[in-house]
Amino acid sequence: MNTSKPPTMDLQNLNPSSLKSRFATRFLRALTKINAQKPISPSSPTEIFQRYRRIKVAADKSMAYSVRSRRTWSRATLWRLRTRSPRSRLATLARRSSVKTRTTTVVDKTSHGKENKEERGAGLGVEEEELRELVPGGEAMDLCNLLDETAHYIKCLTTQVQVMRTIANLYSLD
């Protein structure tokens, strides 16, 4: 498949249980499955679009599976992927809006007295809300845990991007 080797390749130093290798393994397996399912012939834009969706879902799912249930965001992602029906984007939007309203009530309930409210009123709340929307499962966490989850999520996202970019590059070389 690839005739040219990359400049650095350290098979010995690879940790087989690292996040990167776990994700790479799962994702490649999922990719092969996707390729096996559908014909690889050039097809209509909608088919390619469907394939894109499937690949994206596979990427998210494999990353979440690599993290198992150790993290709130991975659990939330897995739950989201399981319960979401493939075609109902409206349902997703509806759920998202309901989650947003639920978020505010949850956050209000968990605020301990005036301090939190004033902190949020001081402008911290807008960004917090945005961050909660971005990080899966971030709706029902306090700021402290949310920052932890964000850090781990960023780390996993960068890994994901690296691996996927490599795969795409390898594809393009053929």
Next chain:
Amino acid sequence: MLHRLESLESCNYNGMDVAVLERQAARLKWQQQNYVVQNNNLVELCASSMPQFQGLIGSNIGSGQMVQLKRPEVFLGSGDFQEFVNFPVAGAEFGDSEKLDLVPPEAAADYCISRTSSCQMTALNTSVMKEEREDMVLEKMESTTGSGRESFNKRKPEAVADHKGKNKRIKGEGESEVKTKCSTEISRNSSKENSKASEVQKLDYIHVRARRGQATDSHSLAERARREKISMKMKCLQDLVPGCNKITGKAGMLDEIINYVQSLQRQVEFLSMKIAALNSSVQFNVENLPMKEFPAYVANFPAAAKLPAMAGLPYFQLNPLQKESVNCMLNESILPAQTATEGIASASVSISEQSLSSSSMTQLQPFSTWNMDPQGSSSNLTVIFHSSSIVRVEYIRIWHLIRYTPDTDTS
């Protein structure tokens, strides 16, 4: 009142007083000092200069003065700090002193030293704290400052300490010169400090509004510990997100973090789109791959390396249908023009006609270009397409390449 206080300063103090002041000033600069050591020093001071200040205090006129003078005497330390929790703690700034444990007493002591430096307060005496009369404090503070709630908040810890000290005159009067200095400064700069400090310390004083009479210690302690944790975590995030070194403040940091997460998510989308498009045109022979080694290979592949083979190599080919689909995907995904990521660039670049064998080769500078420009200034990708066929993709700025250079081989 100002005159009186100044006169107190100029009173015939012991020669040791200057040394005392100097020592206290030096102590203020310590951030990591042992609390006990501080306490011991203060106790020494108090003991040494006690008798002489007692007289001074006795001669003061009016309870207002008394309150102000008493302010620092509360901060003699030999008791434990546990009750003195109302000192303001700045979350963000406090987190700068990273080595501080989350022990509230030390934190509070150090913090109130740094924050209320004009008062040169140091340690507290818990036993003094126990006999506090809040009402008088409230009156005094409001009357003396007269600038309302914020100044009240600013002075509340001092007032609180004051008030307790008032009932225990026997305890370190050694701090009175500190107090006088403190009070003069305060009265002198009252309005300025109030406006400045109240703004700066607005966040910090929030928890101080809880009434002192209530058992708010655990709450305030927990609140302070929480703030410190949050600031520590913000620092960790600062290391994770590239380009955040110059940004201070929670809001700016959070904005950066949000942007970074969004860009990463978009990159994932684009890469999956690219893989989908590539998949359809390239035969991916599973059997040929050694599945055990391939993940290792993939995982070890340095993300930002330029592939030498790419230099002469092409382009991947899409037929016009695929090109349309890619355009559809482009529209589908979230693509604000100003936050173009690598993915956008690659997707826009990687469109060409499939049948190029007969015609002149279109030169795509695809992956090498967008891969290799991490430190370059904002670059525009131009794509040269085959003349007969294809829609030219317009330029897209990749300034995010500068900002969000991915790490290589983060595991």
